[in-house]
Amino acid sequence: MHEYSLACSIAEICRETADAHGLITIERIVLAVGPLAVVHEETLRFLFDEVAQEYGIGRPEVVFSYQPLSVRCRRCGSEKAIEPPELGFREIWHNPEGAPLPTRCDSCGATEIEFPGASRFDVEGIEGEIPDDAAGD
Numbered sequence: 001m002h003e004y005s006l007a008c009s010i011a012e013i014c015r016e017t018a019d020a021h022g023l024i025t026i027e028r029i030v031l032a033v034g035p036l037a038v039v040h041e042e043t044l045r046f047l048f049d050e051v052a053q054e055y056g057i058g059r060p061e062v063v064f065s066y067q068p069l070s071v072r073c074r075r076c077g078s079e080k081a082i083e084p085p086e087l088g089f090r091e092i093w094h095n096p097e098g099a100p101l102p103t104r105c106d107s108c109g110a111t112e113i114e115f116p117g118a119s120r121f122d123v124e125g126i127e128g129e130i131p132d133d134a135a136g137d
């Protein structure tokens, strides 16, 4: 299961970050999700709750930060961000209700476009608590 391995990687990153920074609790995790990342939020939340216990990181709040679609033209170099449509893009989940992805550059009309970071799924931030005696640093 794809989401299960994602949940484990996130928990692992949390564990490592907590160890590296001496965090005693992890309160909040922010995940950056590209507009074309194939991640099912509900499934991942459910699995992460389970996995987090095993990794001993408690029950942090998980925030999904959905990123805009970035369109970059390989011919003229223009780059612009498009807010993801409410129903998502057609290309993920074979979603017939979604909007089609752009096929041309807005500025020059070239079809040599790419979507940098569209499939990204990263841990963007981890917030936690450090022990009181270290708080003054």
Ligand SMILES: [Zn+2]
Pocket: 073, 074, 075, 076, 077, 078, 105, 106, 107, 108, 109, 110
């Ligand atoms: Zn262009």
